[in-house]
Amino acid sequence: MASALTQSAAWKALQQERQRMAAFKLKQAFAGDPGRYDRMRLAAAGLTLDFSKNLVEDGTMLLLHDLAEQQRMITHRAAMFAGEKINNTEGRAALHIALRNISNRAVTQDGHDIMPEIRACWKRMEEFSEAVRGGKWLGATGEPITDIVNIGIGGSDLGPRLVIDALQEPGAAPHLHFVANVDPLELQRVFANCNPATTLFVVTSKTFTTQETIANAASARAWLQRKISGNPKAVRQHMVAVTANRQAAGVFGIESDNVFDFWEWVGGRYSLWSAVGLSIALALGFGKFRALLAGAHAMDEHFRTAPLTQNMPVILALLGVWYRNFHDTSALAVLPYAQALNLLPAWLQQLEMESNGKSVSRDGKEIDYQTAPVIFGAAGTTGQHSFYQLLHQGTAMIPVHFIGVAEDAHGMPAHHKALLANLVAQGEALLTGRITAGSPHRAIPGNRPSSLIMLERLDAEKLGALLALYEHKVFVEGMIWDINPFDQWGVELGKQLAGPVLDALKGHPGGGQHDASTQGLIDYLRGRINRS
Numbered sequence: 001m002a003s004a005l006t007q008s009a010a011w012k013a014l015q016q017e018r019q020r021m022a023a024f025k026l027k028q029a030f031a032g033d034p035g036r037y038d039r040m041r042l043a044a045a046g047l048t049l050d051f052s053k054n055l056v057e058d059g060t061m062l063l064l065h066d067l068a069e070q071q072r073m074i075t076h077r078a079a080m081f082a083g084e085k086i087n088n089t090e091g092r093a094a095l096h097i098a099l100r101n102i103s104n105r106a107v108t109q110d111g112h113d114i115m116p117e118i119r120a121c122w123k124r125m126e127e128f129s130e131a132v133r134g135g136k137w138l139g140a141t142g143e144p145i146t147d148i149v150n151i152g153i154g155g156s157d158l159g160p161r162l163v164i165d166a167l168q169e170p171g172a173a174p175h176l177h178f179v180a181n182v183d184p185l186e187l188q189r190v191f192a193n194c195n196p197a198t199t200l201f202v203v204t205s206k207t208f209t210t211q212e213t214i215a216n217a218a219s220a221r222a223w224l225q226r227k228i229s230g231n232p233k234a235v236r237q238h239m240v241a242v243t244a245n246r247q248a249a250g251v252f253g254i255e256s257d258n259v260f261d262f263w264e265w266v267g268g269r270y271s272l273w274s275a276v277g278l279s280i281a282l283a284l285g286f287g288k289f290r291a292l293l294a295g296a297h298a299m300d301e302h303f304r305t306a307p308l309t310q311n312m313p314v315i316l317a318l319l320g321v322w323y324r325n326f327h328d329t330s331a332l333a334v335l336p337y338a339q340a341l342n343l344l345p346a347w348l349q350q351l352e353m354e355s356n357g358k359s360v361s362r363d364g365k366e367i368d369y370q371t372a373p374v375i376f377g378a379a380g381t382t383g384q385h386s387f388y389q390l391l392h393q394g395t396a397m398i399p400v401h402f403i404g405v406a407e408d409a410h411g412m413p414a415h416h417k418a419l420l421a422n423l424v425a426q427g428e429a430l431l432t433g434r435i436t437a438g439s440p441h442r443a444i445p446g447n448r449p450s451s452l453i454m455l456e457r458l459d460a461e462k463l464g465a466l467l468a469l470y471e472h473k474v475f476v477e478g479m480i481w482d483i484n485p486f487d488q489w490g491v492e493l494g495k496q497l498a499g500p501v502l503d504a505l506k507g508h509p510g511g512g513q514h515d516a517s518t519q520g521l522i523d524y525l526r527g528r529i530n531r532s
Contacts, residue, residue, distance in 0.1 A: 003365070011067065021056075045298035048454045054450075083109040094265065100297045101118070140233035151217050174282065187216055203217040203242070296468035313473045317474075334403070335402050337423040355474045356483060367481070372477075406454055430449070431448070
């Protein structure tokens with residue numbers, strides 16, 4: 001049954017526009033329109049977006065904006081900022097924007113201003129991070145902390161890991177380690193390279209029941225107790241928790257004074273702005289964490305107040321819908337030309353594919369259109385020697401987001417100029433292609449779309465703005481597709497099934513009934529495990 005969206009006037013107008021634009025050529029568009037670049041460029045919160053190299057005309061963009069208005073984008077935006085329960089399947093608000101609200105404006109949930117609680121959380125984070133970084137928080141043997149280990153997974157790992165990797169100076173102290181996978185390799189490397197007397201574990205889990213996180217935390221606790229044998233402060237001085245479940249953290253053995261709270265309405269992939277960012281404050285100092293919040297808040301204000309036609313997240317989202325639904329593209333390449341942003345594609349994979357990887361509408365009806373694309377990418381220029389071949393000559397058209405940094409942060413201008421030259425050249429190559437008479441293997445079709453997001457500089461503020469830009473882009477796409485971008489029921493099933501499988505691998509009764517393939521794998525693995 002056709003959905004209301006695909007039967008709508010705005011959708012059908014875009015289908016007709018796609019047919020009209022079938023022969024559109026970017027090279028001709030630039031040749032015939034000297035003002036195209038200036039007109040299709042937008043600046044906000046220290047970022048500049050150039051979307052002139054996309055397969056659109058001014059009329060195309062107007063039709064896309066008609067779609068956004070038809071889907072009540074302004075109403076949805078207002079509802080999120082007002083604290084309404086837009087996460088309808090879980091009955092929650094999505095107030096990550098409150099976590100970085102550095103203004104004096106109240107943010108209410110159920111009529112209650114939540115900003116005093118958030119400010120109190122900031123104060124605790126600042127006091128604790130300064131105590132650790134300043135050598136005032138001592139380990140069980142009286143030594144200052146030199147190493148921080150963040151134990152978490154998903155949003156409790158990807159966000160802090162990205163920010164710290166992007167902003168921490170080489171050789172800075174304390175040294176940060178991340179443990180996410182239940183595969184013990186990351187944890188064993190921590191045990192091999194860290195001194196338990198000077199190591200602090202930050203156990204980050206919203207529910208404090210996440211299987212991988214609790215397993216890793218339990219092994220870390222046992223290591224501390226074994227290595228700092230007989231010292232009653234072995235856990236107290238070396239393990240803190242970030243969670244919405246204080247009781248579970250207490251049962252685990254983490255004292256109440258060592259628990260940093262966050263709230264049920266904080267979605268995991270939006271949580272780095274909350275106390276989940278404690279590792280960021282510990283690594284970089286609370287000042288840089290606050291600058292990260294300030295940059296995100298600046299983008300929030302742009303998204304909240306700018307007209308849709310001049311709104312950076314909205315424009316990126318509409319281009320995403322244009323390619324996904326009217327050009328039938330299945331992927332988006334995100335290519336940061338900054339090694340410091342090498343982890344950005346991984347963070348975006350969770351943000352976009354977990355948020356919008358849905359096949360039913362908000363009211364539970366099966367949809368008849370495509371939603372989230374596959375996100376992939378790597379830092380330039382290394383990615384150029386990996387998968388760019390497919391971008392230029394592959395059979396599928398894949399839209400590209402290039403991300404650049406204008407200012408040289410490393411004092412090596414020759415390297416920086418070469419990096420930026422490659423960035424600009426790749427966008428030009430996708431646009432122009434190459435015609436080679438008599439040599440089809442060397443021919444490159446061109447006319448492949450790309451957008452460029454340029455940061456003035458790579459600092460905490462601009463990084464915060466960049467991450468918030470993508471958060472809002474994903475939200476806009478979800479609202480246009482009439483799906484809930486704030487739940488993740490597809491993640492839950494595999495986690496639920498892992499419990500009975502684990503029981504079966506351990507030989508415990510009640511392992512459940514399984515299909516023949518699953519049962520065969522369990523039997524095989526039990527035999528191997530028992531022999532190892």
